[in-house]
Amino acid sequence: MRPTLQTVADAVGVSRSTVSNAYSRPDQLSADLRDRILTAAAGLGYAGPDPTARSLRRRRAGAIGVLFTAKLSYAFTDPYAVQFLRGLASSAEQGRTGLLLLPLSMDDEEAAVAPVNDAVVDGFCVYCLPDWHPALAALEARGLPVVAGQKRPGSQASFVGIDEAAATRAAGEHLVALGHRRLAVVGEYFTVAQSTGPVTIKSPGDVAYYTDRERLRGYQEALAEGGVPWSSVATVNVARNGRAEGAAAAAYLLDRAPRPTAIAALSDILALGVLDAVRARGLRPGHDVSVVGFDDIPDATTEGLTTVHQPAAERGRRSGLLLLDPPTDPADRSVVLPTTLVVRATSGPAPS
Amino acid sequence: MRPTLQTVADAVGVSRSTVSNAYSRPDQLSADLRDRILTAAAGLGYAGPDPTARSLRRRRAGAIGVLFTAKLSYAFTDPYAVQFLRGLASSAEQGRTGLLLLPLSMDDEEAAVAPVNDAVVDGFCVYCLPDWHPALAALEARGLPVVAGQKRPGSQASFVGIDEAAATRAAGEHLVALGHRRLAVVGEYFTVAQSTGPVTIKSPGDVAYYTDRERLRGYQEALAEGGVPWSSVATVNVARNGRAEGAAAAAYLLDRAPRPTAIAALSDILALGVLDAVRARGLRPGHDVSVVGFDDIPDATTEGLTTVHQPAAERGRRSGLLLLDPPTDPADRSVVLPTTLVVRATSGPAPS
DNA sequence: TTGAAAGCGATACCAC
DNA sequence: GTGGTATCGCTTTCAA
Numbered sequence: 001m002r003p004t005l006q007t008v009a010d011a012v013g014v015s016r017s018t019v020s021n022a023y024s025r026p027d028q029l030s031a032d033l034r035d036r037i038l039t040a041a042a043g044l045g046y047a048g049p050d051p052t053a054r055s056l057r058r059r060r061a062g063a064i065g066v067l068f069t070a071k072l073s074y075a076f077t078d079p080y081a082v083q084f085l086r087g088l089a090s091s092a093e094q095g096r097t098g099l100l101l102l103p104l105s106m107d108d109e110e111a112a113v114a115p116v117n118d119a120v121v122d123g124f125c126v127y128c129l130p131d132w133h134p135a136l137a138a139l140e141a142r143g144l145p146v147v148a149g150q151k152r153p154g155s156q157a158s159f160v161g162i163d164e165a166a167a168t169r170a171a172g173e174h175l176v177a178l179g180h181r182r183l184a185v186v187g188e189y190f191t192v193a194q195s196t197g198p199v200t201i202k203s204p205g206d207v208a209y210y211t212d213r214e215r216l217r218g219y220q221e222a223l224a225e226g227g228v229p230w231s232s233v234a235t236v237n238v239a240r241n242g243r244a245e246g247a248a249a250a251a252y253l254l255d256r257a258p259r260p261t262a263i264a265a266l267s268d269i270l271a272l273g274v275l276d277a278v279r280a281r282g283l284r285p286g287h288d289v290s291v292v293g294f295d296d297i298p299d300a301t302t303e304g305l306t307t308v309h310q311p312a313a314e315r316g317r318r319s320g321l322l323l324l325d326p327p328t329d330p331a332d333r334s335v336v337l338p339t340t341l342v343v344r345a346t347s348g349p350a351p352s
Numbered sequence: 353m354r355p356t357l358q359t360v361a362d363a364v365g366v367s368r369s370t371v372s373n374a375y376s377r378p379d380q381l382s383a384d385l386r387d388r389i390l391t392a393a394a395g396l397g398y399a400g401p402d403p404t405a406r407s408l409r410r411r412r413a414g415a416i417g418v419l420f421t422a423k424l425s426y427a428f429t430d431p432y433a434v435q436f437l438r439g440l441a442s443s444a445e446q447g448r449t450g451l452l453l454l455p456l457s458m459d460d461e462e463a464a465v466a467p468v469n470d471a472v473v474d475g476f477c478v479y480c481l482p483d484w485h486p487a488l489a490a491l492e493a494r495g496l497p498v499v500a501g502q503k504r505p506g507s508q509a510s511f512v513g514i515d516e517a518a519a520t521r522a523a524g525e526h527l528v529a530l531g532h533r534r535l536a537v538v539g540e541y542f543t544v545a546q547s548t549g550p551v552t553i554k555s556p557g558d559v560a561y562y563t564d565r566e567r568l569r570g571y572q573e574a575l576a577e578g579g580v581p582w583s584s585v586a587t588v589n590v591a592r593n594g595r596a597e598g599a600a601a602a603a604y605l606l607d608r609a610p611r612p613t614a615i616a617a618l619s620d621i622l623a624l625g626v627l628d629a630v631r632a633r634g635l636r637p638g639h640d641v642s643v644v645g646f647d648d649i650p651d652a653t654t655e656g657l658t659t660v661h662q663p664a665a666e667r668g669r670r671s672g673l674l675l676l677d678p679p680t681d682p683a684d685r686s687v688v689l690p691t692t693l694v695v696r697a698t699s700g701p702a703p704s
Numbered sequence: 705t706t707g708a709a710a711g712c713g714a715t716a717c718c719a720c
Numbered sequence: 721g722t723g724g725t726a727t728c729g730c731t732t733t734c735a736a
Contacts, residue, residue, distance in 0.1 A: 002495060004728095004729055004730085005729065005730060005731095006729080006730095014706075014707080015706070015707045015708075016707085016708095016729090016730075016731090017706075017707060017708080017731080017732080018705085018706060018707070020730065020731060020732090021705095021706090021731095024730095024731075028705075028706090029705065029706075030705070033705085033706090045493065045495075047469065047490070047493035047494045047495065048469050049729080049730060049731090050728090050729055050730070051469070051470050051471060051472045052404065052407045052408045052413060052472050052728085052729080052730095053408055053712090053728070053729035053730040053731090054470075054729080054730060054731075055404045055407075055472055055730095056402075056404045056405055056408050056712050056713070056714090056728090056729080056730075056731095057711085057712055057729080057730050057731045057732085058712090058730085058731070059712075061404060061472060062470055062471070062472065063415075063452060063471075063472065065450075077434065077438075082429065089453070089455065093455050096466065096470075098417075098452045098453060098454050098467065098471060099452070099453040100415055100450045100451070100452045100453075101441070101450060101451040101452075101453065102450050103441065103445050114448065115450065117399065117400045117403070118403050118406075118414055118448075119403060119414070119415075119450060120403045120404050120407055120413060120414065120415070120472050138399070141397065141399035142399045143354060143397075143399070356712095356713055356714085357713065357714060357715095358713080358714095366722075366723080367722070367723040367724075368713090368714075368715090368723085368724095369715080369716085369722070369723055369724080369725095370721090370722060370723070372714065372715060372716090373715095373721095373722085376714095376715075380721070380722085381721060381722075382721070385721085385722090401713075401714060401715090402712090402713050402714070404712085404713080404714095405712070405713035405714040405715090405728090406713080406714060406715075407714095407728095408712090408713080408714075408715095408728050408729070408730090409713080409714050409715045409716085409727085409728055410714085410715070410728090411728075
């Protein structure tokens with residue numbers, strides 16, 4: 001049997017408390033005794049207090065859970081997610097806390113909440129979840145600190161994010177100011193149609209995910225204000241947030257007449273795919289067709305993409321801080337980070 | 353105070369065991385009683401058995417720890433790592449287990465082992481650690497299942513990996529067969545020199561990391577057999593496994609005379625950087641200079657890089673399986689996956 | 705300084 | 721089908 005505190009205590013001839021102190025509060029006993037205990041422990045093959053037992057007693061797990069929908073592997077593929085996790089990791093590291101990655105199945109109701117109920121963590125970071133996801137209720141029930149990237153009515157969760165709609169409103173105004181009137185918006189709308197292709201979105205409210213919903217709303221508002229009716233705007237859904245999907249969506253838009261003069265994508269990855277399609281047709285981005293993205297991932301700079309910059313790593317970092325010790329004042333539990341429109345080479349005056 | 357099993361038991365007027373059964377073994381009680389219990393629990397705001405307490409009792413944490421050196425964020429940036437984690441995640445998911453990411457500081461002796469001692473996990477996956485890292489001993493002491501990507505003498509750990517040296521031996525033979533005699537090898541050797549630039553490596557044994565050490569050894573063997581003395585081979589160290597660093601290393605090699613006719617990089621990321629440098633000088637990869645990588649990451653295909661293919665995701669997946677239930681027979685705890693040399697466009701006959 | 709005793713919240717075995 | 725009892729391994733007052 002593996003040795004326990006008791007084993008060591010017996011071997012040295014002291015009580016458990018003393019052995020415990022030897023590990024957790026070295027200042028509570030003489031250096032000499034502590035040495036004897038540690039030596040005996042090493043001899044017995046005792047590796048130190050059991051983390052689980054310690055967690056139970058101390059009421060601290062030493063980990064924060066990160067909730068994802070879909071396959072966990074998605075988290076590693078999306079550049080925005082990588083940046084976000086990087087920031088989250090940096091504050092976790094600082095707080096001597098690990099990151100527990102928790103995939104949330106979408107199909108099975110049971111599997112969708114189990115990770116939330118079973119995770120040994122001190123808090124949760126909700127990366128991205130649709131409003132109807134059952135895990136949301138489970139989360140609330142566990143009563144642990146939660147931080148999310150969106151505000152949900154009635155939720156106790158902290159918020160660290162950006163004003164999504166304001167960000168795309170700026171982008172929309174930019175395009176309108178350049179004279180664009182025929183526009184299209186490409187996004188992962190998670191509509192009933194799970195495939196890449198045109199969809200009709202009567203109102204942004206129909207979109208399941210907060211992020212895309214708000215971003216779409218921003219565009220709608222800017223265009224409406226600029227005199228471009230929403231009904232004239234083509235919306236194309238992609239099955240996945242991938243570069244190839246962006247290209248496929250753009251292919252649809254570019255191959256029909258009249259071609260839009262500007263295509264807004266709700267993520268940079270999609271926008272880069274759009275650029276691929278534009279170039280593949282011998283069209284010049286920023287001249288024949290303007291393209292705007294969202295996120296400002298590293299490749300956006302390289303490829304000269306006009307996009308909305310958002311502080312991805314900082315979002316992660318601040319989320320971690322809020323989880324590590326949640327402020328008592330609710331006002332401090334909501335952080336809105338700034339975004340900026342970065343105009344590069346892919347947006348220009350509408351062709352006449 | 354938050355409700356516990358006892359609270360619910362008292363409210364319903366049954367014993368703790370019964371409430372526990374209601375959650376963990378529904379078949380042990382009448383559906384009716386179970387319903388009553390669950391309803392009462394919901395009313396009291398009881399979210400189900402406490403995961404920590406349950407872990408203690410069941411002796412199962414429901415998570416596996418993934419050990420990294422350096423910044424945790426590195427894990428998200430390296431394409432090979434992403435693939436590996438993807439595979440690991442897939443088997444973890446299947447085993448209803450989370451992934452606990454544990455960054456291992458390199459500087460502080462204390463911080464270097466703490467994560468290993470404190471992690472609430474059922475096993476560890478060692479992603480990449482130098483042989484002298486103190487966490488290795490701590491790992492052994494904890495007595496949990498461990499799987500690593502390299503064999504370490506005297507270690508109990510399972511092994512899932514490839515024959516690194518055989519892989520590069522094949523690559524080296526390929527280059528020799530093409531007539532190359534002036535060669536260079538670029539790698540993250542972790543020598544004393546922490547900067548990008550030429551280093552002298554008398555023998556592969558001097559390299560701190562297993563992976564690079566073995567890969568270097570493979571090249572040395574192939575070249576020696578082909579009549580190319582090791583002393584004639586230029587070795588260049590990079591400070592980080594990045595594309596820009598690969599380019600910088602290649603710059604050094606390409607700007608001096610006589611220029612090597614072939615450059616082998618110990619990772620694809622580096623090789624792509626080497627390609628950048630080659631092209632920047634107006635040289636043609638595969639004609640003027642041959643370039644070989646290692647890993648076969650997605651971009652390698654795109655860029656036509658000759659490289660060694662290794663099954664990254666499969667390594668992760670098999671690692672997960674071994675951790676989830678370790679085979680009793682030690683022979684089954686060692687998995688060597690195959691690698692193949694993929695000859696694409698960046699390698700060709702040595703220029704005369 | 706050191707130790708005794710009382711939990712932390714749950715599960716598992718075994719009677720009833 | 722249900723409940724008693726003994727742990728799981730540790731931390732933490734509090735008194736000696």
